[in-house]
Amino acid sequence: MTQRIREERKTDVEWELQNSIIEGKCIQTECELSIKPKKVRKWRLFSNIDLLAVQEYLEEMAAKGLFFVRRCGAIYIFERGLPARKRYYVDLFDKSSNIGGDFINEDTREYIEYCQECGWKHLQTSGKMQFFIAEKEDAPLIHTDPKLQLQMIRKSLRVENLCWLLVVFLYGFNFWNILFSSDWPTGIIENGNVSMSFVLLGILVLFQLIRCYRFYFRNKKRADAGESLQFSSGKSVKRIGRVMQLICIVLVLLLLLEIIMLLPQIGRLTCFGILAAAVVAWSCIQLLFSGNRIKKGSGWRVLGIIAILVFSIAVLTVFLIVGFCHKENEEIIQYYDAEGDFVAESISHEQIPVTFQSMGIELEHIVADSTDQWQKSVSVFGTSADYSQCYYGDHGDTFHLDYTIANCRFGWVQNRIVDLYLNGAIYSNEWSFLEATSAERKLWDARKVYAVTSGESDQYVRLVVYDQMVLYIENDYSDFTPEMIRQIRENLTSELK
Amino acid sequence: MSREKFQTLSEPMYYILLALLQEQCGVDIMARVQDISNGRVQVGPGTLYALIGKFLENHLIRETKVEGRKRSYIITEDGKDLLRKEYQRLRLMVREGDSLLGGDPV
Numbered sequence: 001m002t003q004r005i006r007e008e009r010k011t012d013v014e015w016e017l018q019n020s021i022i023e024g025k026c027i028q029t030e031c032e033l034s035i036k037p038k039k040v041r042k043w044r045l046f047s048n049i050d051l052l053a054v055q056e057y058l059e060e061m062a063a064k065g066l067f068f069v070r071r072c073g074a075i076y077i078f079e080r081g082l083p084a085r086k087r088y089y090v091d092l093f094d095k096s097s098n099i100g101g102d103f104i105n106e107d108t109r110e111y112i113e114y115c116q117e118c119g120w121k122h123l124q125t126s127g128k129m130q131f132f133i134a135e136k137e138d139a140p141l142i143h144t145d146p147k148l149q150l151q152m153i154r155k156s157l158r159v160e161n162l163c164w165l166l167v168v169f170l171y172g173f174n175f176w177n178i179l180f181s182s183d184w185p186t187g188i189i190e191n192g193n194v195s196m197s198f199v200l201l202g203i204l205v206l207f208q209l210i211r212c213y214r215f216y217f218r219n220k221k222r223a224d225a226g227e228s229l230q231f232s233s234g235k236s237v238k239r240i241g242r243v244m245q246l247i248c249i250v251l252v253l254l255l256l257l258e259i260i261m262l263l264p265q266i267g268r269l270t271c272f273g274i275l276a277a278a279v280v281a282w283s284c285i286q287l288l289f290s291g292n293r294i295k296k297g298s299g300w301r302v303l304g305i306i307a308i309l310v311f312s313i314a315v316l317t318v319f320l321i322v323g324f325c326h327k328e329n330e331e332i333i334q335y336y337d338a339e340g341d342f343v344a345e346s347i348s349h350e351q352i353p354v355t356f357q358s359m360g361i362e363l364e365h366i367v368a369d370s371t372d373q374w375q376k377s378v379s380v381f382g383t384s385a386d387y388s389q390c391y392y393g394d395h396g397d398t399f400h401l402d403y404t405i406a407n408c409r410f411g412w413v414q415n416r417i418v419d420l421y422l423n424g425a426i427y428s429n430e431w432s433f434l435e436a437t438s439a440e441r442k443l444w445d446a447r448k449v450y451a452v453t454s455g456e457s458d459q460y461v462r463l464v465v466y467d468q469m470v471l472y473i474e475n476d477y478s479d480f481t482p483e484m485i486r487q488i489r490e491n492l493t494s495e496l497k
Numbered sequence: 498m499s500r501e502k503f504q505t506l507s508e509p510m511y512y513i514l515l516a517l518l519q520e521q522c523g524v525d526i527m528a529r530v531q532d533i534s535n536g537r538v539q540v541g542p543g544t545l546y547a548l549i550g551k552f553l554e555n556h557l558i559r560e561t562k563v564e565g566r567k568r569s570y571i572i573t574e575d576g577k578d579l580l581r582k583e584y585q586r587l588r589l590m591v592r593e594g595d596s597l598l599g600g601d602p603v
Contacts, residue, residue, distance in 0.1 A: 143541050145547075
């Protein structure tokens with residue numbers, strides 16, 4: 001950091017100090033201090049390359065009477081006090097562990113001691129980021145060689161950037177898979193929200209990576225020329241941080257929405273179990289990396305981690321016990337089939353909107369019916385519902401009724417779904433579709449109607465394309481009439497609302 | 498030894514190696530560098546830590562003793578060779594500069 005920047009920052013902080021005193025923004029007396037809450041938490045997103053911006057932020061807060069205690073992710077915890085001008089230094093130490101939280105390894109401890117001997121009090125290790133506050137007014141800068149400083153930053157961010165690149169690659173691959181490679185026609189709707197979160201996360205990560213490499217290459221030239229490194233100023237970082245915060249909020253909301261959508265499919269218990277498993281995994285990581293904390297004897301932390309572990313394991317156990325005992329809407333039916341063999345079937349009584357009976361088809365000699373599959377999905381691309389019902393005859397014969405209805409918000413989503421039904425790998429090998437004539441289309445009250453023309457003789461299949469809606473229906477008992485399809489459409493449209 | 502890395506020494510490198518002609522513990526090196534350079538060169542703790550790591554890795558210095566967490570170091574023969582080479586290079590540069598500038602400040 002050049003002398004000029006230091007001077008500018010000094011005047012900024014002094015101005016903040018004076019301003020806070022004139023406007024009476026900050027606490028000025030010991031009495032007021034005791035009234036307000038002692039600890040203040042602020043949410044701020046900074047990238048790992050915004051070291052100067054973090055420093056400036058901490059110094060501004062100190063001038064307002066809020067003194068940095070520790071950072072927990074994007075949450076900065078401050079303690080109230082009388083406004084003062086403080087000097088902070090935020091550094092990246094390459095040998096510190098990224099996943100160990102505030103764990104301090106031997107290398108980091110040695111480096112911290114060097115800094116402490118020079119008048120820098122260590123406040124916190126957060127991943128590779130180190131927070132210091134100057135105890136002496138004339139404490140020297142921690143880095144006096146820009147080349148070495150840049151090398152340290154590059155090494156510190158190398159693994160993180162590689163991980164992010166991997167995340168972008170995996171997410172990009174998944175995103176591509178969902179949108180363009182999935183064989184399941186309504187997969188695009190079912191995974192719609194996830195794909196949107198992929199896009200947002202991808203943008204966020206790519207933006208970070210670009211900023212990081214831009215910082216590196218711009219400063220490499222400066223360091224080679226012996227000039228000090230140039231970090232982004234607090235003001236520009238603040239603007240970027242606000243946009244990132246917004247993207248993060250949208251991202252979290254989208255993921256929450258997706259979880260809520262998934263709830264009916266996977267059940268609250270499963271969600272609870274996944275959450276408990278995540279807490280257990282996190283606690284294990286914390287335990288693995290908290291070796292020196294245990295040695296130091298910070299008992300409460302160890303106890304806290306053990307308590308979380310015990311709680312999570314207890315929750316998991318409850319989940320497993322309840323999960324095993326829980327059989328929702330299911331019962332076992334027993335009967336003798338045509339060959340006289342004893343059959344025990346598990347059946348459920350889920351209500352589905354369309355059945356053979358509701359279409360006016362009377363099935364003879366049916367002993368039971370069961371809904372094997374029922375799935376409803378809502379996402380930014382539309383709504384879809386899949387149903388599959390099986391009827392059991394008393395001669396051991398079975399009849400299936402399967403249908404899917406998709407309400408598409410965009411034309412291209414509808415085209416993709418229709419295309420997958422007509423040419424998708426799962427159907428094309430067995431069947432080929434033929435488009436109905438215009439007279440038939442009028443009769444069906446649809447934009448397009450397709451029927452299977454060859455393949456298995458006992459399959460009756462229709463693909464009906466309405467405005468913004470696609471209906472796919474098949475059964476192996478009786479052919480469909482236009483009245484049936486109209487009835488199905490009415491029943492299913494109300495389901496999709 | 499990857500001497501290619503140290504074909505020319507940066508100012509902090511040169512002064513740290515000079516300071517380590519005598520056995521010094523890590524923190525004392527910073528004060529010694531300031532003494533040698535009459536306060537002109539200051540080596541920050543982060544820079545010192547990184548450079549000590551590099552020097553140890555390339556056997557230019559060696560650890561002499563560990564007292565608690567205090568580690569002391571001294572220059573090795575390889576380190577001295579490198580330092581002498583750098584000294585000769587700097588002298589040559591000054592001599593060549595002298596012939597043109599005549600020792601006058603620019």
